[in-house]
Amino acid sequence: MHRLPSAFEFQNSVETIRAHHWRSYTDTYKGCEFECQYCLYKGPGEYGRHVRPVDGSIPARSDLGIVDIGTTTDPYQPMEAEQKLTRSILEAAAATEIPLFVLTRGTLVLRDVDVLRDLASAGLVEVCISVITLNEDVAAQIEPGAPRPHERLRVAEQLAAHDIPVAFHVAPLIPGLDTPENVAAMGKRLAEACGSHIFSAMLGARKPYWAPFYKSMDAAAEYCGSFETFERAYPRDFDFSRGAADTCDFEYALPALTPLRDGVTAGGATYVSENYPFLTTGALEGGIYQWKLPTVYDMASWIEARGAVAEWADFLTWYRGFGPSERLVGLVRSLWESGELFLGTRLAKQNDGYVASEELLMPAQHTLVAKRTPVA
Structure with missing residues (x-):
């Protein structure tokens, strides 16, 4: 019997219903070697240094609906090269006809083109590449362990060349990280690379990682479009009075999101805002979205x-x-x-x-x- 790692319900809050169509999600590892400084699941300590496979498993079954892989940790981080846990999920999904949404920054996903192509031919997979900036200097500071943006673009283009559906995930979107002109240009570039749709979500602020994240932003300040804009949107002494991951005020979010949406539209793709549904430019249909839960x-x-x-x-x-x-x-x-x-x-x-x-x-x-x- 084919098995998957322990799976969890995805749509279990207004934020998740607002964001995505997935019915379930799973992860292959605990911790992440990519060490993205903004990660919502990153806290103080050894998060990126003691990565290990997850515990537990469940039978693979089609009533799981669309299964998201990569919600809390990257499925194609370096450990996957040896463990092959993500590949085992792909193989189980192919055998039991489970639709998958694979979210990654990793170049190792190209290793699994054979299985991904089989899944794609049945409309059972979409690979979503996470890119928050095309500025290599900024990325080096706030995503120190992840492949550089140009490498991720290359991965997306190679997957698309094999007829594997590709999308991009611009999350978190950080006000001031780049100029509005460059954000629009990035949206257009990503849209042209995938031709389908681009997701985006605003930076979520959580107290456990805020100090180290701000330190990484300080290091990237000279490369940012407007560090002052970032500081106004997300002050160093951010108010963590609410329990969820807080975003900036709408007055800062809208000017950050609009250039991305406009660039994506100019590039011929659909823009999907995970925070603000009124900014989304169209519904997602076909492929894995045959099995979607409504957002x-x-x-x-x-x-x-x-x-x-x-x-x-x-x-x-x-x-x-x-x-x-x-x-x-x-x-x-x-x-x-x-x-x-x-x-x-x-x-x-x-x-x-x-x-x-x-x-x-x-x-x-x-x-x-x-x-x-x-x-x-």
């Missing part, structure tokens, strides 16, 4: 297309068509009732329903942090 963008788009108030009962009939668990239905219902579900969209609440509006429901200032809720 807030999908939900809001369905309501807007109705041209009338959408009551919960009508929405639920549509939503159940995607096969959400009863736990997830309950979570969405509670977020629907509280009004939190549609923050960052152009909908207005009317009694128990929602309708399209010209007004923007003000987005929340936090980003996703994966929680470990084991799959049933």
Whole structure:
């Protein structure tokens, strides 16, 4: 019997429903040798120095839906060359028809082109390359152990040449890291390299890693587009009063995101904002997205297309068509009732329903942090 590492439910908060379509996620390793200084799962101590395979496993089964690999640690970090745990997931997915979303900064993914190509021919995989800047000097300071940006672009182009679906993940997007012109140029360059879609998420601030992250930003300051913009958006004495990973105020987020969205659009790809659904430029369809769970963008788009108030009962009939668990239905219902579900969209609440509006429901200032809720 084919097996996967222990898997967890992905959509278990408003942030994760807002961000991605995945039903499950798994990781192959604990810790990460790439040592990205902004990592939401990085804390003080030896995170990048004592990497080991994860414990536990579950049978590979198709009802896991789209499985995200790479949520909390990179599946193609150096240890994978020997352990081959990520490759074993690909092989299990090919044998049991599990759709995979593989998120990585690693060049080692090219080793597995043979299995990825088989998965791609069945519409069962998308490889997403994480790139936050094309500035090599900045990347060397804040992603010290990861392959340089030009290497990741080369990987994406080689995967695409083998007809393997490729996307890019610009996360975290850090205000001031580069000039607006360079951010737009990066968006266009990434779009031209993949031709499909680009995800982005704002930097999430968490207290355990804030001091070392700021130290790395200080080291990169001379190479940044505007270090002053970064300091205004994310002060050194950031307020960590909320429990989630906090993002900067909307007044700083929008000027950072807009050039990226415009560049992606100019390059012919779809832009997907994980924090602000109203900035997303289109739905993701086909390939692995045959098995998607709806995001807030999908939900809001369905309501807007109705041209009338959408009551919960009508929405639920549509939503159940995607096969959400009863736990997830309950979570969405509670977020629907509280009004939190549609923050960052152009909908207005009317009694128990929602309708399209010209007004923007003000987005929340936090980003996703994966929680470990084991799959049933």
